[in-house]
Amino acid sequence: MSTYEIFVSLAKVGLKVTLQVTFSAAVLALVLGGISGLARMSKHKIIRFISSVYIEIFRGTSLLVQLFWMYFVLPMMGIRLSALTAGILAIGLNFGAYCSEIVRSAIQAVPSGQTEACIALNMTKVQRMRRVIIPQAFVMMIPNLGNQLIELLKSTSLVSMITLTDLTYQANILNATTFETTKIYSMLLIIYFIIGLPLSKGMKLLEQKVSEGRV
Amino acid sequence: MTPIVSYKNITKAYGELEVLKEIDFDIYPGEKVALIGPSGSGKTTLARLLMTLEEPNSGTIEVEGKGLWHEEINGKLVKANGKHLREMRKSIGMVFQHFYLFPHMTVLKNVMEAPVTVLGLSKKKARLQAEEMLEKVGLGDKLDVYPAQLSGGQKQRVAIARALVMKPNIMLFDEPTSALDPELVGEVLEVIKEIALESDMTMLLITHEMDFAKEIADRVAFFNEGTIAEQGTPEEIFNHPKTPRLQTFLSRFNP
Numbered sequence: 001m002s003t004y005e006i007f008v009s010l011a012k013v014g015l016k017v018t019l020q021v022t023f024s025a026a027v028l029a030l031v032l033g034g035i036s037g038l039a040r041m042s043k044h045k046i047i048r049f050i051s052s053v054y055i056e057i058f059r060g061t062s063l064l065v066q067l068f069w070m071y072f073v074l075p076m077m078g079i080r081l082s083a084l085t086a087g088i089l090a091i092g093l094n095f096g097a098y099c100s101e102i103v104r105s106a107i108q109a110v111p112s113g114q115t116e117a118c119i120a121l122n123m124t125k126v127q128r129m130r131r132v133i134i135p136q137a138f139v140m141m142i143p144n145l146g147n148q149l150i151e152l153l154k155s156t157s158l159v160s161m162i163t164l165t166d167l168t169y170q171a172n173i174l175n176a177t178t179f180e181t182t183k184i185y186s187m188l189l190i191i192y193f194i195i196g197l198p199l200s201k202g203m204k205l206l207e208q209k210v211s212e213g214r215v
Numbered sequence: 216m217t218p219i220v221s222y223k224n225i226t227k228a229y230g231e232l233e234v235l236k237e238i239d240f241d242i243y244p245g246e247k248v249a250l251i252g253p254s255g256s257g258k259t260t261l262a263r264l265l266m267t268l269e270e271p272n273s274g275t276i277e278v279e280g281k282g283l284w285h286e287e288i289n290g291k292l293v294k295a296n297g298k299h300l301r302e303m304r305k306s307i308g309m310v311f312q313h314f315y316l317f318p319h320m321t322v323l324k325n326v327m328e329a330p331v332t333v334l335g336l337s338k339k340k341a342r343l344q345a346e347e348m349l350e351k352v353g354l355g356d357k358l359d360v361y362p363a364q365l366s367g368g369q370k371q372r373v374a375i376a377r378a379l380v381m382k383p384n385i386m387l388f389d390e391p392t393s394a395l396d397p398e399l400v401g402e403v404l405e406v407i408k409e410i411a412l413e414s415d416m417t418m419l420l421i422t423h424e425m426d427f428a429k430e431i432a433d434r435v436a437f438f439n440e441g442t443i444a445e446q447g448t449p450e451e452i453f454n455h456p457k458t459p460r461l462q463t464f465l466s467r468f469n470p
């Protein structure tokens with residue numbers, strides 16, 4: 001099998017699933033991260049509690065086990081998810097917990113003087129968060145969130161373990177049938193790397209864009 | 216005349232440390248009051264209580280005849296809720312030692328922000344007002360610049376414009392020139408002086424610029440260890456200080 005044929009085979013069969021899982025799980029992780037990061041700072045104890053339970057559970061256990069749990073254990077409790085849904089959900093929830101910490105620490109890193117200036121201008125708490133605190137925290141979050149997205153992309157290879165035909169799964173299949181191990185896994189490395197490039201480039205651009213004028 | 220601000224028996228402590236000790240202090244409408252005193256004596260805390268950035272441990276503060284941290288409901292004093300505090304804050308503005316400009320907004324946006332989000336002004340109207348105010352503080356040519364590109368003196372003038380555009384009745388200045396390089400102090404004092412002379416706004420000015428205090432203040436209060444140790448006209452305070460503490464304090468400024 002030629003290198004080109006390996007590329008075509010991987011791209012044709014596995015790429016779509018990898019991109020799909022990456023994209024959906026990333027959106028889920030960012031949304032969950034934002035919500036639970038803010039929830040950690042809520043004035044209501046119960047909201048803070050729920051959010052920290054979520055974060056501790058998903059950061060404290062392994063992603064692979066979470067995947068297995070969603071795909072193999074939940075059905076025994078009557079909740080049957082497709083492999084795709086289970087994959088997206090597990091990865092999204094897992095990375096959401098990490099993003100949440102990034103969101104929270106960035107918001108707390110905005111100097112308290114900003115809050116005081118907002119109070120002196122009689123802004124409400126919501127106005128203050130929306131207009132002043134979050135925009136500044138966002139700039140600080142971008143590099144860390146970017147790293148998490150790259151990590152997330154790489155971790156999608158784990159969905160091959162719950163029967164999803166992503167890039168890694170397809171590479172394993174090819175390897176089992178052709179034994180072109182070196183070529184196949186090198187190509188796999190390269191493809192993951194190439195998908196990651198626009199991601200990190202995009203985050204860099206975003207960072208530049210939003211921090212415009214500030215230093 | 217009834218005071219516009221009235222501190223009544225105010226005590227404020229941080230843990231064990233009593234920063235303000237049973238302060239009684241009135242400020243009258245239109246009055247320009249300068250607060251002087253050694254650092255750590257509680258001047259900033261006094262202003263922060265009025266800006267509702269800190270809550271007193273005991274005592275009451277009245278602003279324009281209404282409780283600041285308390286409101287009277289059916290004859291009973293209850294702790295002010297957020298709505299009451301927001302209502303009260305409409306009358307008060309503050310300029311901080313370290314400016315606290317919004318770094319992600321241009322100069323113009325910094326000044327437009329609160330009129331649009333808080334007062335609900337149209338962007339157009341807020342823009343006109345902001346431009347006018349920035350013109351007044353001498354920054355009409357810096358509208359689209361970000362704070363990071365300004366000198367300290369310029370930053371503080373933006374902060375002054377940002378507070379003024381909300382049209383407070385009471386303005387608090389907490390050492391507005393203490394964070395500035397000496398050569399930039401003058402331009403900021405000039406702006407504050409202009410405001411003090413032309414407006415009937417009540418002003419509380421915490422400062423170490425004694426000549427400036429002498430020039431613009433109707434009354435000077437000397438703070439020492441959480442109490443007002445002496446107060447009077449600038450003439451009385453600067454030329455005829457009574458307490459040894461004030462005499463010692465002033466001697467540091469006129470060696």
Ligand SMILES: Nc1ncnc2c1ncn2[C@@H]1O[C@H](COP(=O)(O)OP(=O)(O)O)[C@@H](O)[C@H]1O
Pocket residue numbers: 229232234252253254255256257258259260261
């Ligand atoms: N948030 C705080 N926590 C603990 N101590 C504080 C806090 N803010 C001020 N202090 C202390 O209160 C005292 C008075 O401070 P401040 O009002 O800032 O004095 P001044 O403005 O006259 O220098 C100081 O000893 C200061 O260290």
Ligand SMILES: [Mg+2]
Pocket residue numbers: 255258259260389390
């Ligand atoms: Mg101070």
